[in-house]
Amino acid sequence: MALEMRDRCERCGTAGLGPDGSAAICSYECTFCVPCAEAMSGVCPNCGGELAARPRRVVPA
Template sequence: MRPDCERCGAALPAESAGAFICSLECTFCATCAEAMDDICPNCGGELVDRPTRAVRHHASNPPGTVRRFKG
């Protein structure tokens, strides 16, 4: 799970709601997804709510740490 919005750099923790992804896992915050009419600018796919990851799974399946925002 990517840790930030690819468009604005907002933090998107794996255990919280508010992130949107396309089928290729491009990741955006809710504000940016809305501004883009829920269409991924990278691939043209539909942006949908990203599921959250329970904290108990972080040790065995850690969320990503590489930030994608290039600012």
């Protein structure tokens, strides 16, 4: 099972969270940009779980 790698922040709507970009996710794959994750003190507003750095996926050249 692979991560969805969503490309938009669920809080502010910022686009551009591509597979090789920085983002934060919870165990349910709720996805947030780094500034929003920091503003929420690393806690997912949807499930109350911990937000962690999302692994990056290398985009083929």
